[in-house]
Amino acid sequence: MKKISQVAIIRCPDYDAGRVAAAVERGFDVLGGISAFFRAGESVLLKPNMLSAKKPDVAVTTHPEFLRAVSRVFKKITTEISAGDSPGGAVSGTGRVWNETGIGAVCESENLYKVIFEKTGSVPFESQNPRNKRIKTIDIAKAALDADALVSLPKMKTHTLMLFTGAIKNLYGCVPGLRKAHYHFMAVHPDDFAELLADITLIVKPRFSIVDAIVSMEGEGPSAGEQRRTGLIIMGADSVAVDAVMAAIMGFDPLRDHTLKACARLGLGTADLSRIEIVGDGRLEDFIIGDFKKPSNWKIRMVPRFLGPLVKKIFWAKPRIDADVCTRCRICYNTCPAKAIFFEKDRLVVDKSLCIECMCCHELCPDKAIDIEYSRLADVLTRRSSARRK
Ligand code: SF4
Ligand code: SF4
Known part of the structure; x- marks a missing residue:
């Protein structure tokens, strides 16, 4: 070639x-x-x-x-x-x-x-x-x-x-x-x-x-x-x-x-x-690194698009905010494009029904306070219950 x-x-x-x-x-x-x-x-x-x-x-x-x-x-x-x-x-x-x-x-x-x-x-x-x-x-x-x-x-x-x-x-x-x-x-x-x-x-x-x-x-x-x-x-x-x-x-x-x-x-x-x-x-x-760790949701990302609407309710990965780690800096709150993050008393929570899974909050959180939560089926597929952390 x-x-x-x-x-x-x-x-x-x-x-x-x-x-x-x-x-x-x-x-x-x-x-x-x-x-x-x-x-x-x-x-x-x-x-x-x-x-x-x-x-x-x-x-x-x-x-x-x-x-x-x-x-x-x-x-x-x-x-x-x-x-x-x-x-x-x-x-x-x-x-x-x-x-x-x-x-x-x-x-x-x-x-x-x-x-x-x-x-x-x-x-x-x-x-x-x-x-x-x-x-x-x-x-x-x-x-x-x-x-x-x-x-x-x-x-x-x-x-x-x-x-x-x-x-x-x-x-x-x-x-x-x-x-x-x-x-x-x-x-x-x-x-x-x-x-x-x-x-x-x-x-x-x-x-x-x-x-x-x-x-x-x-x-x-x-x-x-x-x-x-x-x-x-x-x-x-x-x-x-x-x-x-x-x-x-x-x-x-x-x-x-x-x-x-x-x-x-x-x-x-x-x-x-x-x-x-x-x-x-x-x-x-x-140079290929055989054991380079991929994101834990990578198999979900490989689901063909035409199957998306069919499996969406049972196969998802959404962010979850750890209130003990969160510093209330509001970056996720201010940048979430779907306005899916809101205050519940003094803690920030994600409304899963509004979340579009863009992962911007996970990307921008300066304190690793946002984990990934999986549906049961996605959990089985990824073989992990939550994103692995140090
Ligand atoms: S994944 Fe995207 S839509 Fe969902 S809460 Fe985070 S920033 Fe908002
Ligand atoms: S970006 Fe992270 S630390 Fe800041 S409010 Fe959101 S979850 Fe909390």
């Missing part, structure tokens, strides 16, 4: 900025050199995953030293480098996210333009994906479109709604502020959300992707999982191929993933591993 995309997999043991920069440079070298993808003097926007206000060592967000190292590699070709995102729970200001993640400090010490997507205005786009039937107009942060080149810098993580998150899902941060929650409500089913992500990718057109898979997240990602040292950097110009390789390393079949299939249909890249040439530190088989 003719190879149509190249993805580099480079080993990198830790977040020493010098070692990460050397690994990223080596990745560019085996792909043909940074000048094969970027022109000198271009403006480059680095887009880390800044999901929520978490310290770097819990592996929820792209590590700040990863951003530092990548920015130093780009400084060899340009001085016009910025870093930006719109964090998920952007309801009470994003300053805490920039501070806690360490991304703000790196922007200052490396003289990167700090771009707060919520403050740059947005541009409405008509959907260009005929299969995205839910959201016809998509607002994208203006700053995500202004740079000559956008580079996606995701963290390799599992995801309770979409199974995994990488270069493509990271682009959802280009939707500013609470419109993210609104779109979740409009595109409830993961298949519909996948079509939306493909649409966003088509609009944003990332030039390149570099995945922080040095310490990744397994289990109940993207925020309540466990850290796992995987020691890798995955990079390439085809973001779909980069995610396909990342998915394979995590133990998923990329050709069964709705987001990658939707992107491939739109001509955004290939998810077919037989058409991807792996370069760098070994063959793909050398």
Whole structure:
């Protein structure tokens, strides 16, 4: 089979900025050199995953030293480098996210333009994906479109709604502020959300992707999982191929993933591993992590869509708030797109009849106070009564 995309997999043991920069440079070298993808003097926007206000060592967000190292590699070709995102729970200001993640400090010490997507205005786009039937107009942060080149810098993580998150899902941060929650409500089913992500990718057109898979997240990602040292950097110009390789390393079949299939249909890249040439530190088989923990609800996510309405009442996974752990920060309350979370006396509870299972609350809770509760049948299938916790 003719190879149509190249993805580099480079080993990198830790977040020493010098070692990460050397690994990223080596990745560019085996792909043909940074000048094969970027022109000198271009403006480059680095887009880390800044999901929520978490310290770097819990592996929820792209590590700040990863951003530092990548920015130093780009400084060899340009001085016009910025870093930006719109964090998920952007309801009470994003300053805490920039501070806690360490991304703000790196922007200052490396003289990167700090771009707060919520403050740059947005541009409405008509959907260009005929299969995205839910959201016809998509607002994208203006700053995500202004740079000559956008580079996606995701963290390799599992995801309770979409199974995994990488270069493509990271682009959802280009939707500013609470419109993210609104779109979740409009595109409830993961298949519909996948079509939306493909649409966003088509609009944003990332030039390149570099995945922080040095310490990744397994289990109940993207925020309540466990850290796992995987020691890798995955990079390439085809973001779909980069995610396909990342998915394979995590133990998923990329050709069964709705987001990658939707992107491939739109001509955004290939998810077919037989058409991807792996370069760098070994063959793909050398990097696959056989025991990488998937989200506990992943089998539910594999139920074919046409069976959904038939099995919905007996086969579900919904969030459950642990009142003893909950700090009443209200992030879930303010961001739940279905308004399914409410106060019962002084505790927050989920109204299961309203919940659309988008898992935004589970994703954004800063204190791991939200567990996943299963119906009896789903419990049997997942062989777990609740999400495993540390
Ligand atoms: S309760 Fe959580 S999973 Fe249910 S709709 Fe609200 S945010 Fe989504
Ligand atoms: S469940 Fe989590 S997000 Fe919701 S109020 Fe409690 S601590 Fe905050």
